[in-house]
Structures are given as structure tokens and as C-alpha cells.
Amino acid sequence: MSLIGEPARLELNHVTVAYNGRPVLEDVTLQVPHGARIAVVGPNGAGKSTLFKALVGLLPLHEGSIFIHGRPLGAHQDCVAYVPQRDEVDWRFPVTVADVVMMGRYHRIGWFRRPGREDREVVASSLQQMAISDLADRPIGELSGGQQRRVFLARALAQEPHILLMDEPFNGVDAATQEATLSLLDRLRASQVTVLLSTHDLNLAASCFDAVVLLNRRLVGYGPADQVLTAETITDTFGGQVFWLGGQGGKMLAASHCCPPE
Amino acid sequence: MAEQVMPMVDWLVTPFSYGFMQRGLAASLMVGVLCAIIGCYIVLRSMAFMGDALAHGILPGVAIAYLLQGSLIVGAIVAAVAVALGIGLLSRGGALREDTAIGILFAASLSLGVLLISTIRTYAVDLTHILFGNVLGVSTADLWLTGGLGLVVLATIALLYKEFLVISFDPVHAATLRLPATLLHNVLLVLLALTIVVSLQTVGVGLVAAMLVTPSATAYLLTRRLPSMMALSAGLGALSSITGLYLSYYFNVASGAAVVLTATGIFLLVFLFAPRHGAVWRLVRRPPAAIR
Numbered sequence: 094m095s096l097i098g099e100p101a102r103l104e105l106n107h108v109t110v111a112y113n114g115r116p117v118l119e120d121v122t123l124q125v126p127h128g129a130r131i132a133v134v135g136p137n138g139a140g141k142s143t144l145f146k147a148l149v150g151l152l153p154l155h156e157g158s159i160f161i162h163g164r165p166l167g168a169h170q171d172c173v174a175y176v177p178q179r180d181e182v183d184w185r186f187p188v189t190v191a192d193v194v195m196m197g198r199y200h201r202i203g204w205f206r207r208p209g210r211e212d213r214e215v216v217a218s219s220l221q222q223m224a225i226s227d228l229a230d231r232p233i234g235e236l237s238g239g240q241q242r243r244v245f246l247a248r249a250l251a252q253e254p255h256i257l258l259m260d261e262p263f264n265g266v267d268a269a270t271q272e273a274t275l276s277l278l279d280r281l282r283a284s285q286v287t288v289l290l291s292t293h294d295l296n297l298a299a300s301c302f303d304a305v306v307l308l309n310r311r312l313v314g315y316g317p318a319d320q321v322l323t324a325e326t327i328t329d330t331f332g333g334q335v336f337w338l339g340g341q342g343g344k345m346l347a348a349s350h351c352c353p354p355e
Numbered sequence: 356m357a358e359q360v361m362p363m364v365d366w367l368v369t370p371f372s373y374g375f376m377q378r379g380l381a382a383s384l385m386v387g388v389l390c391a392i393i394g395c396y397i398v399l400r401s402m403a404f405m406g407d408a409l410a411h412g413i414l415p416g417v418a419i420a421y422l423l424q425g426s427l428i429v430g431a432i433v434a435a436v437a438v439a440l441g442i443g444l445l446s447r448g449g450a451l452r453e454d455t456a457i458g459i460l461f462a463a464s465l466s467l468g469v470l471l472i473s474t475i476r477t478y479a480v481d482l483t484h485i486l487f488g489n490v491l492g493v494s495t496a497d498l499w500l501t502g503g504l505g506l507v508v509l510a511t512i513a514l515l516y517k518e519f520l521v522i523s524f525d526p527v528h529a530a531t532l533r534l535p536a537t538l539l540h541n542v543l544l545v546l547l548a549l550t551i552v553v554s555l556q557t558v559g560v561g562l563v564a565a566m567l568v569t570p571s572a573t574a575y576l577l578t579r580r581l582p583s584m585m586a587l588s589a590g591l592g593a594l595s596s597i598t599g600l601y602l603s604y605y606f607n608v609a610s611g612a613a614v615v616l617t618a619t620g621i622f623l624l625v626f627l628f629a630p631r632h633g634a635v636w637r638l639v640r641r642p643p644a645a646i647r
Contacts, residue, residue, distance in 0.1 A: 149531040167533065175531050182525045186399060187575065187584050196521050200532045205514045232579040248528075 102127040103148075103256055103287060108157035110140070110147045116155065117143045121312045127255075128285040130278065132298035132318075135308035136331050141291040142178060144308065145258040148289075149175040161256065174254035176245050178261045184234045190244050191229040194219055197251030219250040222280065224273050239270035246277060257281060259290040263297065275301075295322060370604040379490040379557070382501055383596035383614065386557045387566065389505045391592030392512060393550050394571035395585050396543060400523050404454055405442070407564035408461035409544070410551045412438030414468025414560055417485060422471065428500065428552055435548030438464055439541070488559035488611035490600070501553045508546045519543065520581060557596075558611040569618040570595060573625045576632060591621060 103125040110118040118140035125131055133141050146152040148159065150167055159166040161173065174197070197219070198212040208216075220226045223243040228236060233244060242262065249257055262274050278301070281288055289306075292298055298305050299318040307314040307321055309330045314321040370376050397406050416434025420427045438460055445456035472482050484492070512519065522529045522536045529536050547567075554563040574588035599614030606613075627635045 150533065151527065151530050173531070175527075177527060181527065183399070186524045187579055187581050188520070188524055189580055192520075192580065193524075196517075196525065196528060199517050199521055199534075202517065204518070 102162055104160040104163075106158045106160075108144075108147065108159060109155040110143050110152050111155040112143075112152075117310065118147070118308075119311050120157070121308075122157075123306065123312060123315050125287060125289070128282065128287055129303045130282060130288045130301070131290070131304050131306055132302040133289055133291040133306045133308055134293070134295060134298050134322075134330075135291075135313075136293075139309045139330070141308055142260055145175055145177075145260055145289070145291065148256075148258055149173050151175075169255075172255040173258065174249035174252040174256070175258045176249050176260060176262065178264065184241070186234075187232065189230050189232055190225060190236070190247075191216060191220070193233055193244050194247045194251050197248040200252070215251050215253065216247075219247040222250060222277065223247040224269070237267070238265070239267040242266055242270050243273055246274065250277070254286060256287045256289070259288065261291055261293070263292060263294060295327065298322070367601075370601065375491050375493070376600075376604070378493040378495065378498055379610070380597065380600055381498055382493045383490055383557050383600055383610075384593050385498075385501050385505050386554045387570070387592035387596035387614070388589045389508060389550050389592075390554060390563065390566035391570040391574075391588040391590075392585050393508060393543075393546055394567040394592075395574070395581065395588055396512075396519060396523060397547070397567050398571040398575055399581075400543075402547075403564065403568045404457050405439075405544075406547060406551070406567045408442065408457045408464075409435050409438055409548055410554075410560040410563045411461050411468070412464040413548070413551060413555075414485065415464050415471055417555070418468050418471035418475075421475070421481075427555075428504075431552040431555070432545075432548055434464070435551065436545065439544045439548070484559070485555065486559045486561040487609060488555065488557045488562065490557045490603075490610045493556055497556055501556070504549050504553050508549050511542070511546055515539065515542065558614060562611045562615045565615040565618065566592065566595075569615070569622050573618070573622045576625050576629050591618065595621065 105121050105123050108118065108121045109116050121144065133144065135141055143152060147154060148166070154166075161169055194216045195208055195212065198208060198215060202208055202212060217226070217229075220229055223246050225240060225243050225247060228240060228244075233241060236244065246259075246262070249259075259274075263271055266274070278288060278290075290302070299322055302318065304316055305314070305318045305321045306312065307326055307330050313330050314326045371380060394406075397403055413431040413434045416430040416432070416437075417427050418430075419425075419434075420430025441460050442453065442456045445451050445459065446453040451459075468485075469482065472485070475481055518529075518534055518539055521532070522534060522539050526536060550567070551560070551563050554566060558566055570591040571584070571588040573591055574584045578584040578587055595618035596614050598617045600610055602608065602613040602617065603610035625633075627633055630636075
């Protein structure tokens with residue numbers, strides 16, 4: 094299922110990922126062109142986070158293969174950045190916002206070396222893009238939840254990735270963070286960064302993305318929203334958790350039990 | 356004026372007119388600083404129990420080396436690595452929780468060490484020195500060894516600062532950067548083992564865990580960045596060492612215990628009265644009601 098005429102820069106071939114021998118994600122094959130903005134949609138447990146973790150090498154592939162720029166996963170060491178849904182970090186750790194964002198540069202700095210001027214400039218501009226420059230010297234534990242999310246987005250930006258994976262960035266954040274995330278998406282498009290973003294919000298997926306990956310442990314559908322998000326596929330994927338609003342062609346709302354609309 | 360100052364100076368200087376006290380002070384200072392700096396990672400990575408286990412785990416190694424008249428240092432390092440690997444093996448794949456594995460091996464190595472040392476004729480004295488240190492028995496060769504190994508540990512911590520920071524703070528990000536987290540953790544364990552080995556002489560295996568944890572925990576309460584935490588921790592480690600030695604000299608008490616209790620005293624003061632986070636201020640400024 095190729096999208097537009099462009100060459101695929103991210104390619105998954107029959108990818109199966111298993112936890113303790115039980116497959117969580119089965120036989121996913123898709124190709125994402127360079128610079129595309131893709132929404133990954135599916136209910137809880139559909140394997141969205143699993144897909145992302147496999148893409149950064151956090152989970153091994155049970156079967157299949159992943160290619161980035163035509164080379165196997167791992168050949169490019171830092172071109173995929175991952176912003177997890179809930180950062181499982183120790184918030185009382187003695188690091189400042191700027192320290193955390195600098196961690197996005199670590200791979201470029203390399204072993205045994207210290208950050209240089211260019212690294213500090215990239216960190217400063219990443220902080221600015223997420224509107225948290227004024228928080229640079231604050232310990233991360235002192236920030237609000239939304240500000241903490243923006244710190245991790247800024248770190249992903251500082252990594253200067255070709256592919257950015259964002260796991261539920263709109264889940265439970267304040268308006269300012271939502272705003273900053275949306276304008277980030279626009280700037281990423283301008284700089285040709287491929288974005289895969291998982292969400293429960295079908296309206297957002299339909300309106301702001303080039304294509305939608307509909308996932309429920311298998312690939313249910315992949316393509317432009319108006320072709321993929323049909324009543325049939327959505328009911329198929331979400332089961333009884335969907336409410337339809339506004340009749341034909343109108344708005345739709347996926348109300349998954351875990352994620353009340355804000 | 357001079358009459359008032361001189362006794363004070365005398366009081367401070369007298370203990371160090373002896374060569375063994377000078378060497379003891381130098382060793383205590385080096386060990387205090389070294390433990391305090393690597394201790395920051397022990398505190399931040401919740402490895403306090405691991406530190407204690409490694410300290411006791413080296414006992415059989417030291418005993419075997421002593422019996423075979425080999426190098427105590429080599430014996431200690433081999434034993435520490437063996438204990439660390441054993442803990443890794445027992446807890447691999449979630450068979451046992453790590454703290455359970457540590458608990459089992461920690462007691463076993465201590466027993467094995469005591470058993471081996473009990474075959475030596477001067478059992479009681481030797482065991483006491485190994486358990487609680489013998490700071491007044493530090494030789495010039497010991498000082499060189501402590502300094503050399505200490506430099507190796509500090510240089511490695513400086514060179515791998517970024518890597519240790521990111522595997523400690525955010526293991527998921529470290530994995531996406533494809534850093535070898537297990538290897539780095541093992542390097543940290545080896546550095547910890549070296550630190551414990553050089554601490555044997557001054558505070559002994561029984562008290563080294565306190566020198567690893569207490570000054571860094573104090574610094575943790577007062578600082579907001581890792582470099583300043585390390586610097587303050589090192590200062591506190593040095594201060595505790597010097598103060599402990601004076602106490603030991605003038606009150607004729609065991610030096611290792613005096614050093615550790617000084618560090619603990621400073622910790623308690625900070626815990627109670629630290630600006631903003633002190634327990635006393637929290638009690639005084641208790642919020643009127645539970646507001647989230």
C-alpha cells in the first residue's frame with residue numbers, strides 16, 4: 094500500500110512483535126514516504142506503542158523486517174526519535190530542563206566528548222520552539238505535566254530526527270501544550286521530518302494528517318483518512334466504543350473507555 | 356590574642372605531627388571524596404543495597420588472597436565481580452527480584468569470608484580491621500594505590516558522564532540512542548568495586564556503604580543538578596573524614612565509625628533544616644488543606 098509516488102523511506106515488511114511469545118502486533122506491512130505525517134489510530138492494546146517501540150529498537154522483531162532509508166533498522170543510530178506516552182523517568186532526578194533536552198544531542202556528540210557550541214544552539218532553539226526557554230534552568234521536577242511533555246518534545250527536536258514517533262501527545266495535556274504540539278507538527282512538515290503520531294482522536298486524525306494507519310493488532314487499513322476511516326473499518330477496529338455524531342459525512346467520535354474526550 | 360589562638364592551632368595541628376596520622380588523613384580524604392562522588396550514582400540509581408552487598412562480597416576474596424599471600428586488591432576485585440555477576444544471574448529473566456538475589460549472596464559471601472578468616476590465628480584483629488578499617492595502619496604504598504585507583508575511577512566517571520547520566524535518568528531514551536546500558540551498568544559496578552577496595556583500609560566493608568550513600572544523599576537534598584550534587588557530596592565526604600579523624604584522636608574512639616557518624620550528623624541537620632525542603636519547615640508550613 095504505497096501512498097504517493099515518492100520513494101518509501103520507512104518500510105515495514107510483515108512485522109510481528111511478541112511479548113513473552115504472544116504476538117501483540119501481527120504481520121504489519123506498510124511504507125511511509127519521506128516527510129509524511131501519519132496518524133496511527135486504534136483502541137487500547139491495539140499495538141500502537143508496540144509499533145513505536147519496535148521502530149526504535151526497544152522491542153525485538155519476532156518476524157519481518159524494518160528498513161529506514163533502505164537500510165535495516167539500527168544502521169542509522171539516531172535518526173528515529175521517540176516521545177513515549179508517559180515518560181517513565183524519575184522526576185526528582187537532579188537535572189534541569191536544558192540538561193534533559195541536551196540528552197537529545199548525546200548521539201551526535203559521541204563518546205567521551207562534551208557538548209559544543211552547536212549543540213547548545215540546537216538546545217536553545219528546541220526550547221524556544223516548544224516555548225519553554227524561560228524554564229531552561231529549572232529542575233524538571235518543578236514543572237507541570239504539560240511542561241514536562243514539552244521538554245521531551247524539545248529533546249526529540251534537538252535530536253534532529255528524520256522520523257519522529259509521538260505516542261499520544263494530546264492525551265491529557267493542557268491547551269498550551271496542545272497548541273505548541275500542533276505548531277510543532279507544522280514546522281516538522283516544513284523541515285521534511287516524517288511524523289508518526291498515535292491518537293484516539295479520529296477527528297484529529299482525519300483533519301490534520303496525510304494518511305491514517307488503522308491498527309488493531311493487525312493492519313486494518315492504511316491510506317488517506319477519507320478512504321480508510323469508513324463506518325465499517327472504524328466499527329471493525331473500535332467495536333462498540335464509537336459514537337457517531339452529526340449523521341452522514343458528519344463528525345465522528347471514538348470514545349474509548351480509557352480516554353475520555355477533553 | 357596570640358595566646359588565645361595558639362591552643363586552637365595546637366589542637367588542630369597536634370594530631371598530625373605523627374606520620375601515621377598524616378597518612379591516615381590523606382587516605383581518609385581520598386576515600387571520602389571518591390565514595391561521595393560515585394555515591395551520587397548509587398543514590399540516584401537506587402543501588403545502596405548493591406553497594407553494601409559488594410562491600411561484603413569482597414570479604415571472601417580478601418581472605419583467600421590473604422591466605423594465599425597474594426594481592427588483596429586483586430582478590431577483592433575478583434570477588435566483587437563474581438558477586439555482581441551472581442546477582443545478575445539469579446535475578447535474570449525475573450526468576451528472583453534483584454534485592455532478594457542481593458540478600459542471598461550478601462549473607463553467603465559474608466559467611467564465607469568470616470569462615471575463611473577464622474582459620475587465621477590472629478582472627479579477631481584481622482576481622483575487625485577488615486570490617487571497620489584500620490586508618491592508622493595506612494602505609495605509603497597504600498596511599499599510592501588509593502590515589503592511583505581513585506584517579507582511574509574519577510577519570511572514568513568524568514569520561515562517561517553523559518552516558519551514565521542518561522542511563523540513570525531515562526533508560527528508554529538511552530535504549531533509543533542504542534547505548535549499551537548493561538555494559539555501562541557493569542562498568543559502574545566495577546568502579547564501585549574499586550572504590551570499595553580502596554575504602555577497606557579506612558572505613559572497612561561494614562561502613563563503606565554509609566560513605567557511599569550518606570554524603571550523596573545530603574547533597575541530593577541541597578542541589579538541583581548532578582555536577583553540583585557531586586561537588587557538594589565530595590566536600591561533605593572530605594569534611595566528614597577530617598572531623599571524624601579529630602573526634603577519633605581526641606576521644607579515642609574508632610575512626611571509621613566516627614567518620615560515618617559525622618556524615619550522618621550532617622545529613623540529619625540538612626534533612627531537618629534544609630532551605631525549602633527541610634522536614635522542620637514542612638511541618639511548620641503545613642498547608643491548610645489537601646489541595647492538589
